[in-house]
Amino acid sequence: MNTVVYLIRHSVRMKRDMIEEYNTSQSELQRNEKIILNVEGERRAEILSNKEELQNFDVVYASNCVRTLQTAKYFLEKQGLKVNIDERFDERRIGYRNSDVYPDWFSRQYKDENYTTFGGESQLQVRERFNEAFNEALEKYKGKRIAIFTHGLAMTFFLLNWCKLIDVNDEHKITLSFNDKVIFDSVVNAPEVFKIVFDEENKPISIENIVFEDLPFNEGV
Numbered sequence: 001m002n003t004v005v006y007l008i009r010h011s012v013r014m015k016r017d018m019i020e021e022y023n024t025s026q027s028e029l030q031r032n033e034k035i036i037l038n039v040e041g042e043r044r045a046e047i048l049s050n051k052e053e054l055q056n057f058d059v060v061y062a063s064n065c066v067r068t069l070q071t072a073k074y075f076l077e078k079q080g081l082k083v084n085i086d087e088r089f090d091e092r093r094i095g096y097r098n099s100d101v102y103p104d105w106f107s108r109q110y111k112d113e114n115y116t117t118f119g120g121e122s123q124l125q126v127r128e129r130f131n132e133a134f135n136e137a138l139e140k141y142k143g144k145r146i147a148i149f150t151h152g153l154a155m156t157f158f159l160l161n162w163c164k165l166i167d168v169n170d171e172h173k174i175t176l177s178f179n180d181k182v183i184f185d186s187v188v189n190a191p192e193v194f195k196i197v198f199d200e201e202n203k204p205i206s207i208e209n210i211v212f213e214d215l216p217f218n219e220g221v
Helices: 028-033 039-049 066-079 105-111 123-140 152-159
Strands: 003-009 059-062 083-085 145-150 164-168 173-178 181-187 192-198 204-210
Touching (some): 003 152, 105 164, 123 145, 123 152, 145 152, 152 173, 152 192, 173 204
Parallel strands (some): 059 083, 059 145
Antiparallel strands (some): 003 192, 164 173, 173 181, 192 204
């Protein structure tokens, strides 16, 4: 029996320009984990949870971030499920972007898996931790329908296990192919959904981007 995995990027988050002042001694990582969905993000998350394609999950995972849990909660309530929270599905730790030295930092992180910003993670580091958690879930729930609520960079880095990077630019547009077929050619939406079907040997049979017309593009960054 095949295993079906849905990678789901969180919905639209609250923008930093809505914050007048943030007086805290917490680290940048802690502050990033606490970013919430905005009003539009809540609306879009609920719309997503009603999609026929995304019903009947057997298990749900989410990163250790408020915005993924806020997106997942609609699915948990409607489908009577509990969530497994795993920080290995967290977003890439951006660190200091060094935009003055590397104005192409966004595309560079895709083209060079070892490139990292000061205090941040490389593509390879993110993929290694994501792979570890993912493989555990895949083995434990073989033959099931699995939902993983995660983040834009983390999910696209993960897809590079099997997908070819055709192109990426500093406007955040990414082009990916699987088995010589383009499966994604856009900026990552909020939310965004990829469906991966694995055979009994845990090899990917198909990878596709699931698009919903009533959730038009909203990058949400």
